[in-house]
Amino acid sequence: MDAVGKGHRAAIMLTPMTQPDRENAETLSFESAAVHVGNVHMGSRMGTAVRTPIVMANSYELPYDAPSLDWHAPDQFLYQRNTGVNQNGLEKRLAALEGAEECVVFSTGVAAMYAVFFTTLRSGDHCVCTNIGYNALRRILENLLPEKYGIETTFVDTSDLDAVRAAIRPNTKLVHCEVLANPVNRVADIEALAEIAHKAGAVFSVDSTYTPPGWFRPLEHGADLVQHSLTKYINGHGDAMGGAVLGRHELIEPVRIDAQVDMGAALSPFNAWLITRGTVTLPLRLKHIAESTQQVAEFLEAHPKIAHVAFPGLPSHPQHELAARQLDAGFGGTIAFCLNGTQETQNEFVSKLRLITSAVSLGHDESLIVHLSLEDAHAVEFPEIFKTNGILRLSLGLENPNDLIADLAAALTNVG
Numbered sequence: 001m002d003a004v005g006k007g008h009r010a011a012i013m014l015t016p017m018t019q020p021d022r023e024n025a026e027t028l029s030f031e032s033a034a035v036h037v038g039n040v041h042m043g044s045r046m047g048t049a050v051r052t053p054i055v056m057a058n059s060y061e062l063p064y065d066a067p068s069l070d071w072h073a074p075d076q077f078l079y080q081r082n083t084g085v086n087q088n089g090l091e092k093r094l095a096a097l098e099g100a101e102e103c104v105v106f107s108t109g110v111a112a113m114y115a116v117f118f119t120t121l122r123s124g125d126h127c128v129c130t131n132i133g134y135n136a137l138r139r140i141l142e143n144l145l146p147e148k149y150g151i152e153t154t155f156v157d158t159s160d161l162d163a164v165r166a167a168i169r170p171n172t173k174l175v176h177c178e179v180l181a182n183p184v185n186r187v188a189d190i191e192a193l194a195e196i197a198h199k200a201g202a203v204f205s206v207d208s209t210y211t212p213p214g215w216f217r218p219l220e221h222g223a224d225l226v227q228h229s230l231t232k233y234i235n236g237h238g239d240a241m242g243g244a245v246l247g248r249h250e251l252i253e254p255v256r257i258d259a260q261v262d263m264g265a266a267l268s269p270f271n272a273w274l275i276t277r278g279t280v281t282l283p284l285r286l287k288h289i290a291e292s293t294q295q296v297a298e299f300l301e302a303h304p305k306i307a308h309v310a311f312p313g314l315p316s317h318p319q320h321e322l323a324a325r326q327l328d329a330g331f332g333g334t335i336a337f338c339l340n341g342t343q344e345t346q347n348e349f350v351s352k353l354r355l356i357t358s359a360v361s362l363g364h365d366e367s368l369i370v371h372l373s374l375e376d377a378h379a380v381e382f383p384e385i386f387k388t389n390g391i392l393r394l395s396l397g398l399e400n401p402n403d404l405i406a407d408l409a410a411a412l413t414n415v416g
């Protein structure tokens with residue numbers, strides 16, 4: 001697989017004679033779906049706008065026989081906490097890109113995570129979860145859910161399939177992992193984990209924030225639910241937060257009713273509009289980022305001041321073969337690495353960068369680096385080198401990779 005990989009797979013494979021129709025997602029390739037699905041051409045006395053406007057309305061006019069409506073239907077416009085024109089358009093577009101029956105959008109990625117746990121687990125249930133992942137996972141599953149609701153979680157290394165099997169209990173209702181675990185880029189074998197979860201009668205949910213559609217589509221590999229922080233690659237411009245949960249209708253319906261409507265973490269129309277606009281360039285951005293990240297990872301690995309690089313596109317990554325076999329294209333856009341030296345060396349290095357910004361988040365248009373805390377609960381599971389030297393997470397943006405390499409090279413020269 002080259003840097004970009006096997007190439008972007010179409011949402012639905014077209015036969016050469018099929019005429020693409022922007023009103024019919026099934027006829028559109030991945031790149032065309034990212035432009036058209038969910039966009040509504042809206043008429044007014046002034047003419048028909050070709051882009052969906054931002055509809056900042058809390059309520060929608062009800063028909064004569066309002067009580068007969070299905071008040072929870074995904075397309076029923078009543079009240080903005082249920083849905084609205086912009087949220088609905090984004091849900092349709094994300095479902096087309098991810099190859100999902102349905103999608104629900106939320107105000108943040110954490111709200112989407114919480115929605116998965118809240119709807120699939122109840123008191124007395126057990127969850128098996130990756131022991132390395134976005135740090136809110138630990139706070140929700142290790143503290144909040146057991147203390148308040150009596151829901152227990154076993155954290156396991158999801159790359160060790162025997163450990164996952166051993167963690168399953170008769171009351172295990174959910175298995176949860178990240179495709180590339182944040183921040184160390186450990187790769188989960190989605191098909192193998194799906195088989196274990198399904199044998200146990202559990203729902204298998206996957207946080208695919210690191211691998212948006214274009215790089216990977218977990219539902220095609222056996223996942224039941226996919227969850228995203230839209231704040232990252234899918235919006236891609238670092239200016240709006242959002243989250244999404246996608247899957248089959250019977251699993252998504254309770255997510256919409258229990259978590260979106262009744263917990264209330266609804267996405268604002270403005271953010272839905274911004275994120276929808278971001279999705280238009282997702283296929284192009286992912287191609288660029290995959291190529292840049294590969295180049296930057298290779299540069300870092302070859303540099304004498306670098307102690308370790310964790311990026312699945314490098315043959316040195318222990319799960320390089322699995323990543324190459326599993327992912328549709330590319331190896332992600334985020335690199336974990338550290339310099340020879342101490343935590344202070346990592347701070348000094350970050351302070352010498354002039355193009356790359358020191359800030360949290362990832363998948364933005366600008367490249368971001370963060371020297372992560374080792375205080376978070378999952379840090380005890382990090383590879384030893386990161387625990388001694390410190391860990392830097394670099395998320396590549398849309399800059400020219402030669403500029404990024406020049407910035408990293410200069411900072412490396414100026415450190416120590």
Ligand SMILES: Cc1ncc(COP(=O)(O)O)c(C=O)c1O
Binds near residue numbers: 134228
């Ligand atoms: C893998 C992953 N999942 C979920 C989240 C949470 O998303 P948000 O910050 O949009 O709430 C993040 C945030 O960094 C993340 O990296």
